[in-house]
Amino acid sequence: MGSPVNRYIARSPDVAARRIGGELMIMSGRDSSLFSLNETAAALWDAADGTTPLAGIVEREICPRFDVEPAEALADAEALASELASHGILVFSEAPIPR
């Protein structure tokens, strides 16, 4: 079994985002779709710097805060990141994402 592939996430430059009333709202610049991120997704969004591997983000930001096992949290985070990337909200890559 090979070592797991590192994946990286970065906030898309083509969106508008702001916290309002404790909720993170994001609007896609591509098609004006509006998204409201839950706490877990917002934590991923905040940490999506393009250089920290997703596994590192999960270990540092998600597991301690949401009391969840690392393997389960990483699988959930990958699915979530993939979904957000499909809407153009996040960039999801197997290589670090330059700013």
Add this chain to the structure above:
Amino acid sequence: MNAPFDTCVRVGGVGVGLSTSSDAFAGILAKRFAGFMEPAGEADYLFDVEVVEARDDASDEDVRVWREEGLWRIERGDFRAVLDPRTRRGRIRQHANPYSVDSLLRIVHTIALADEGGFLLHAASVVRGGRAQVFTGASGAGKTTLSRLAPPDTHVLTDEISYLRREDTGYVAYGTPFSGELGVPGANVSAPLAAIHLLAQGPENRVEDVAPAAAARAILGNVLFFAEDAMLVRRVFAAVLDAVERVPVRCLTFVPDESVWEVL
């Protein structure tokens, strides 16, 4: 060839100049935008308008608004326009149809207003006691009904498209010529914005506060917005959220009769 007819349609303090050699089109402008017209020399934006032969089904096509090589391009079956945002000059090719120029002006204002922290909203708005109240909702929510029920001491700014902009003293609502079922232009006056109401019809009249995120979602869903352009999306998004943070947003549940004005 006829002498050009030059005029300026000023809405919300932004004047859009229109120059045409078509007498028929000049007549359409005079009727459609009565109360909002002034001499063309005062315009902030200036368009040369070429009137072309109409197709019956053309206004059913979807509108497209995008930026290409620094120019805004606005197209629907019944019109085609180009605007250079640097010079604020452009060209319009459209049918001699009041709905075409009305739609085009709405779009031009969405672009112009985004630069100034404002937005157009699918909403009725009125001025009463020197303060503006805005009522937003989808078609059928009651915008025109509320406008028709407005007391005699009220100025109806519009029953369809509200014009909201941020100024030094706060948010201001302006009258617009953009009408809905009421079919008449709004009063060309403005007033400080007191509140935005999300419309719901129900068995009694009541007003309830709305949480900021829910307010932002509802208002963003009713903002008039056409452009496929990330920069403009960011500006409109910021303008709406700024407004939600500064202006009270309430849910107005109402019975469609005059008694609704007692709770406002």
